[in-house]
Amino acid sequence: MLADPTLMLGGTFTFGAMQDPNFGLTARLLENDRANESTLGAGVTYYLFSGDIGVDVFAGYLFDGAAFGFGYDLVQGAPVVSLGLVDTQ
Numbered sequence: 001m002l003a004d005p006t007l008m009l010g011g012t013f014t015f016g017a018m019q020d021p022n023f024g025l026t027a028r029l030l031e032n033d034r035a036n037e038s039t040l041g042a043g044v045t046y047y048l049f050s051g052d053i054g055v056d057v058f059a060g061y062l063f064d065g066a067a068f069g070f071g072y073d074l075v076q077g078a079p080v081v082s083l084g085l086v087d088t089q
Contacts, residue, residue: 003089006033008067010084012045012056019078022047026082028058035064035088045073045080056080062088 008028015021028043039062045054054076060069067086072079 003032003034003037006030006087008041008043008082008084008086010067010082012054012073012080012082014047014054014073014076014078014080016079019076022049022052022076022078024048024054026056026084028056028082028084030058030060030062030067030086032062033087033089035062037062039067039069043082047076052076054080058082062086064088 012026024045024047026045030041032039041058054073056073058071
């Protein structure tokens with residue numbers, strides 16, 4: 001049985017890249033909806049402190065109803081860490 005894509009809604013922190021840390025609200029499409037498995041995805045983030053928009057790629061792990069992982073924001077040029085809610089199977 002194949003996994004279905006799912007939507008993640010959550011928060012993202014940027015770090016490194018010679019920038020101040022920033023927090024944003026994220027919507028991300030993940031390629032897997034199965035709990036206790038890894039996943040890949042891509043998303044959009046609105047950064048609250050700067051008002052900037054980011055677009056990122058993501059690799060993470062799905063828990064029951066949640067996802068955690070790391071990625072890279074292609075627009076901001078910074079690594080990110082994200083935690084969010086996901087409808088898992």
